[in-house]
Amino acid sequence: MIRTALAATALILAVPAAAQTAQDQLDLRYDRALTAGYKALMLCGAMAHGTRTVESVAAWELNGIQAPLDGLLADLPPAEISYVEGTAAGPLPIIRTVAVRFADDMPPRIAAHTPGRGCTILPVGMTAAPPLPKPKLLTGREVFQLVSPEFDFPANALGRMGFSTSYGAGARSTGVAIVKDGELVGEAYAEGFTQYTPQRTWSVAKSLAATVIGAAVQRGEADVTGSAGLGASDADPRRAITIDHLLRMASGRYSDTPGNRTDPLYFGGATVTEVALDWPLIAAPGGTYRYANNDTLAAIAAIAPTFDAHPPASLFKTLGMERTVAETDWQGNYILSSQVWSTSRDLARFGQLYLDDGIVNGKRLLPEGWVQYVSTPSGPQPEGEFGYGAGFWLLNKSEGVPPDTFAAFGNRGQYVVIVPSRNVVIVRRGEDPVGARFDIAAFTRDVLAALED
Structure with missing residues (x-):
C-alpha cells in the first residue's frame, strides 16, 4: 500500500509538471509570433517612412528591446521584403510588405504598408489585409514652419549636448532638435540619422492624441x-x-x-x-x-467618427509635420498610444504649437485654455519625480526646471519638452536599451542654462 500511495503521489506531482511544459511550449510559440511581428513592423516602419537599411534597423530599433522578445530575435530568419515594383530597383522603392517567419507550420508574420497610412501588422496567420483608404488631407492651406528653412543645419555644440554620456549610462541618442523663439538653434544626429529620418514615437503619441482631441474640441466635435x-x-x-x-x-x-x-x-x-x-x-x-x-x-x-473629415494626417499637415504618419490596426483604428512615426523637427513643430497657445497662422486649432488644461495636474498623481496632466507629463517637481514645463515622453528615450516661460522646445530622440535611462530633467536644465549664456 505504501508503494501504491507513493506511485499515486508521484503521478499527481507529474501531471502539473507535464502541463507546465506544454504551457511553456505554448508561451514560447506565442512569444516567437510576437517577436516576428515586432521585427516585421519595425523594419516596415523605418524603411517605408525613410531611407533606412535592414542593417540600420537591426542596430537600433531591434537592439536592446524588452524581454522576452530580445532573446528570440536572433533565432528568427531574415525578413522577406516585397516592393510595389516587385523589385528593389530605383532610388526610393515603395515597400509593400515585410514578412518574418516564426514557425514552419504557419504563414509568416506580415507588416503591410499603405502609402499615407503607414505600416500595419496583420493578425497571426493572415497573409493579406483589406486595403486601407488613403487619409484625406487639407488642401490650399498655408502650413506652419519654423523660422529656420529646410536645409542642412550644421550640428552644433548645443545639439551635441544630447549625445553626452553624462545623461545616462548606456543611453543611445539618435537626434536632438532645440527651438527657441520659433527658431531652430540646436540640432545634431547620430550617424545614419538626419532631420529627415522618422522614428517611432512610442508614447509621445499619447500627447499627439491629446492634441488631436483638443482640435476636435475646438471644432465643437468633442x-x-x-x-x-x-x-x-x-x-x-x-x-x-x-x-x-x-x-x-x-x-x-x-x-x-x-x-x-x-x-x-x-x-x-x-x-x-x-x-x-x-x-x-x-x-x-x-x-x-x-x-x-x-x-x-x-x-x-x-472621437473616431470625426476622422472621416479630420484625420490626424490633416492636423499634422497643417502644422508642417510633413514626415509624420499615424498608423492603424488592420481595421483602420488609430493606435495613437504609440504607433506614430515622426522626425525630430516635426516634433519640434508639435511643441511649438503649444508655445503659440494652439494658434497657427492666426487660426486657433486648440481651444483657448487647452495648454493650461493639458499641463495642469488634476486628481490622483503618479509616484516618482514627474507629475501628469492630460496626455502630458509634468516636470513640476524637477529641481532647476521652470515649474510650467511639461512634456511628451515615449519608450526608448523619446522626449518633447515644452517650456512656455522660456519659449523653448527641446526634442530628444533615442533608441535606449532596456535598463538605460536618459535623464531628461538634467538635460532640460542644462540646455536652458546654455541658452542663457
Missing part, C-alpha cells in the same frame, strides 16, 4: 467632460468614464501590467476594439492613477 462611450449600455458603470478621465489615466479600469503592455495589439495583429475597450472597472472613475495604453486608445476611439 467634449472632454462627456462620456467616452465605454461599456455595453447606459446601465454599465463604465459609461461614467469621460474623455478627461482617460487622458489623465484615471479611468479606474483594470490593466494587467504596469504601463499596460499591449503586445497583442502592437505586434500581435489584434485590433483596438478587441483589446483596448472592454477592460473592467475596479475603481471609481477619477479616483486613481494608472498609466495605461488602453486609456489613450479609448479616448481616441471616442
Whole structure:
C-alpha cells in the first residue's frame, strides 16, 4: 500500500509538471509570433517612412528591446521584403510588405504598408489585409514652419549636448532638435540619422492624441467632460468614464501590467476594439492613477467618427509635420498610444504649437485654455519625480526646471519638452536599451542654462 500511495503521489506531482511544459511550449510559440511581428513592423516602419537599411534597423530599433522578445530575435530568419515594383530597383522603392517567419507550420508574420497610412501588422496567420483608404488631407492651406528653412543645419555644440554620456549610462541618442523663439538653434544626429529620418514615437503619441482631441474640441466635435462611450449600455458603470478621465489615466479600469503592455495589439495583429475597450472597472472613475495604453486608445476611439473629415494626417499637415504618419490596426483604428512615426523637427513643430497657445497662422486649432488644461495636474498623481496632466507629463517637481514645463515622453528615450516661460522646445530622440535611462530633467536644465549664456 505504501508503494501504491507513493506511485499515486508521484503521478499527481507529474501531471502539473507535464502541463507546465506544454504551457511553456505554448508561451514560447506565442512569444516567437510576437517577436516576428515586432521585427516585421519595425523594419516596415523605418524603411517605408525613410531611407533606412535592414542593417540600420537591426542596430537600433531591434537592439536592446524588452524581454522576452530580445532573446528570440536572433533565432528568427531574415525578413522577406516585397516592393510595389516587385523589385528593389530605383532610388526610393515603395515597400509593400515585410514578412518574418516564426514557425514552419504557419504563414509568416506580415507588416503591410499603405502609402499615407503607414505600416500595419496583420493578425497571426493572415497573409493579406483589406486595403486601407488613403487619409484625406487639407488642401490650399498655408502650413506652419519654423523660422529656420529646410536645409542642412550644421550640428552644433548645443545639439551635441544630447549625445553626452553624462545623461545616462548606456543611453543611445539618435537626434536632438532645440527651438527657441520659433527658431531652430540646436540640432545634431547620430550617424545614419538626419532631420529627415522618422522614428517611432512610442508614447509621445499619447500627447499627439491629446492634441488631436483638443482640435476636435475646438471644432465643437468633442467634449472632454462627456462620456467616452465605454461599456455595453447606459446601465454599465463604465459609461461614467469621460474623455478627461482617460487622458489623465484615471479611468479606474483594470490593466494587467504596469504601463499596460499591449503586445497583442502592437505586434500581435489584434485590433483596438478587441483589446483596448472592454477592460473592467475596479475603481471609481477619477479616483486613481494608472498609466495605461488602453486609456489613450479609448479616448481616441471616442472621437473616431470625426476622422472621416479630420484625420490626424490633416492636423499634422497643417502644422508642417510633413514626415509624420499615424498608423492603424488592420481595421483602420488609430493606435495613437504609440504607433506614430515622426522626425525630430516635426516634433519640434508639435511643441511649438503649444508655445503659440494652439494658434497657427492666426487660426486657433486648440481651444483657448487647452495648454493650461493639458499641463495642469488634476486628481490622483503618479509616484516618482514627474507629475501628469492630460496626455502630458509634468516636470513640476524637477529641481532647476521652470515649474510650467511639461512634456511628451515615449519608450526608448523619446522626449518633447515644452517650456512656455522660456519659449523653448527641446526634442530628444533615442533608441535606449532596456535598463538605460536618459535623464531628461538634467538635460532640460542644462540646455536652458546654455541658452542663457
